[in-house]
Amino acid sequence: MKKLLNDFLDRYFHDEESIILVFLLGAVLLIFLLFGGMLAPLITAVIIAYLMQGLVSLALRYGLSEGFSFVIVYVLFFGIFVTMLGFLLPQVWNQLRRIIDELPNLLNQGQDLLLNLPESYPNLFSEDQVKQFMDGLGGEIGSFGQTILEYSLASLPNIFSLIIFLVLVPILVFFMMKDKSELLNWVANFLPRNRPLMSAIWKEMDGQIANYIRGKFLEILIVGGVSYLVFSILGLNYALLLSVITGLSVIVPYIGAAVVNVPIAVIGYVQWGIGGEFWTILIAYNILQLLDGNVLVPVIFSEAVNLHPVAIISAVLFFGGIWGLAGVFFAIPLATLIKAIINAWPSRVQSQAI
DSSP states (O other): HHHHHHHHHHHEEEEEEEEHHHHHHHHHHHHHHHTTTTHHHHHHHHHHHHHHHHHHHHHTTOOOHHHHHHHHHHHHHHHHHHHHHIIHHHHHHHHHHHHHHHHHHHHHHHHHHEEEEHOOOTOOOOOOHHHHHHHHHHHOOOHHHHHHHHHHHHHTTHHHHHHHHHHHEEEHHHHHTTTTHHHHHHHHTSSSSOHHHHHHHHHHHHHHHHHHHHHHHHHHHHHHHHHHHHHHHHHOTTTHHHHHHHHHHHHTTTHHHHHHHHHHHHHHHHHSSSSSHHHHHHHHHHHHHHHHIIIIIHOOOSSSOOOOOOHHHHHHHHHHHHHHHHHTTTTTEEEEEHHHHHOOOOOOOHHHHH
């Protein structure tokens, strides 16, 4: 056992930089787990500044000065930030409140549908099965409503934290973009001067993660905007709320598109019943998702993230379970980071083979 452990350490940790990198990754992970909520504005600002740097580099390639490029990109970011905060979020919140107010009508519609199942499909459903299901569903709905009430009361103290978050993020993004060189040099002082392993990992990550995150934001905007047009043209209620949900569904590959069928089908059924409009909206939504997966994604993502679907779904489940929605969004970049570390990690066997 001792020889096996020594062989393992000699094979993968014979390099000083690899040991330092393990400690750094462990420290970063520990900080995220212990202080992730407290540092949320800082982490969000770092991500946004990193995304905006791609636009600054694009402006520099067109001959604009660095200062002017920074001003243009930051004004664009601040305009989008204020638009979402002042228009999009209130509208989405109003539509969400309307849905909550109409929940009794929604439940009545669902109850009528369930009561008709034994008559429509006598070989599949019995009246006793439907009654048992409705009794269980009623209990679940009651506990769900109680959970919402408790969560609403418990979340009141977080409103102040949210206000601080919304104020700090634009300020932090401004200084991170403005003083990028100074901040990077300060971080570099804590790293080894000779760091080929870290440089190799960063080179692979900078290309793939930058492409993924920027592309994913663009995909969310396009899918959300097109779905809003489709839902509005077809006259679906709560078009803005459902289009936001549809746009965000692309964050979770394979799973998100299937899950969003449920609220769209429920709203369509309550509005129209089982008819031509109901099937039209479902077909239109699924055609939109097919176009997204087979046309839009290959066009946007010039550098595909080379991960197996099983690895992607596993990463979504794991990181989503740890960090919620933020973990779901960054599951693929984090999985790509792990893959890049594995590929770049120094091995004495690989060195000898080379």
